[in-house]
Amino acid sequence: MGRFWDQRQCPEGVFAQNLMGIAKEIRTTQDNLSITEKASADWLRSKHPLITKAERLSALAFVMDCALSFVPLAHSHQFLEDAGACSSLDFALRVFVSEIDLNDWHLREMKTITGDEGRTYSESRLWDRKGRMVVSMAQQSILRLPKGVKATL
Numbered sequence: 359m360g361r362f363w364d365q366r367q368c369p370e371g372v373f374a375q376n377l378m379g380i381a382k383e384i385r386t387t388q389d390n391l392s393i394t395e396k397a398s399a400d401w402l403r404s405k406h407p408l409i410t411k412a413e414r415l416s417a418l419a420f421v422m423d424c425a426l427s428f429v430p431l432a433h434s435h436q437f438l439e440d441a442g443a444c445s446s447l448d449f450a451l452r453v454f455v456s457e458i459d460l461n462d463w464h465l466r467e468m469k470t471i472t473g474d475e476g477r478t479y480s481e482s483r484l485w486d487r488k489g490r491m492v493v494s495m496a497q498q499s500i501l502r503l504p505k506g507v508k509a510t511l
Contacts, residue, residue, distance in 0.1 A: 359424065362417075364403050371398035372433050373468075378425065379432030388433075396433040399467040404460045417460055419451055422482050422495035430470045430478045430501055442504035447477070449497040458484075458492050476502045 359365060367374035375386040388396045402421060408414045427446050428438060438444060458464075468482045478501045484493045 362405055363421065364405055366401040368399040368401070368465075371400070372396050373398035373400070373425075376432060376435065379428065379435065379437040382435045382437060393430060393433050393470050394472065397467055397469045398429065398432070399465060401463050401465055402460075403463045408460055414458060414460060418453070418458060418484075418493060421460070421466070422451060422484065422493060423449060423497065426468060426480050426482050426495065426497045427478075427499035427501070429468045429480045430473050430499075433470060440504075441501055442507070443476075443500045443502040445500055447498045447500055449495055451493065451495050453493045455486075455490065455492045458486075463487055464492070471496075473501065476500060 369375070370387065372386050372388050373379075375388075376382065376384045404417060408417050423446065426449075427444055428441075431437060431441060431444065464487070465485045466482055467485075468480065470478055470480045472479050478499045480497055480499065482495045482497075483491055486492050
């Protein structure tokens with residue numbers, strides 16, 4: 359991400375407080391919330407000019423997909439090594455404006471809507487500096503325990 363994006367985590371988000379789940383033992387200000395109430399957000403912009411429509415749309419799809427499948431892990435004090443499988447199953451990218459300039463700062467919010475039976479459904483939303491939501495992505499992901507690990511409540 360650092361090669362292609364300027365990115366600034368919002369300090370109120372879970373990702374900023376537990377380093378995207380890497381710092382599993384660190385408590386967050388959202389620990390008292392259910393997983394479907396927790397959110398993470400960041401400000402981002404492209405480090406390199408995106409000139410063609412193809413460049414802009416492919417960068418948009420990448421940044422909206424990036425990290426979305428492991429939002430439930432990070433919001434549960436876990437990281438990728440805590441999952442046996444963590445990957446996108448399907449997604450829907452919805453663009454609400456005709457032009458998106460990712461060379462300018464945008465705010466991205468990510469949250470989990472639901473999760474059960476080895477699958478999760480999460481969303482990310484992107485706003486421009488005028489406060490308009492310019493795109494959203496909904497994604498269903500597989501999220502399973504590693505082989506031999508028993509689920510605990």
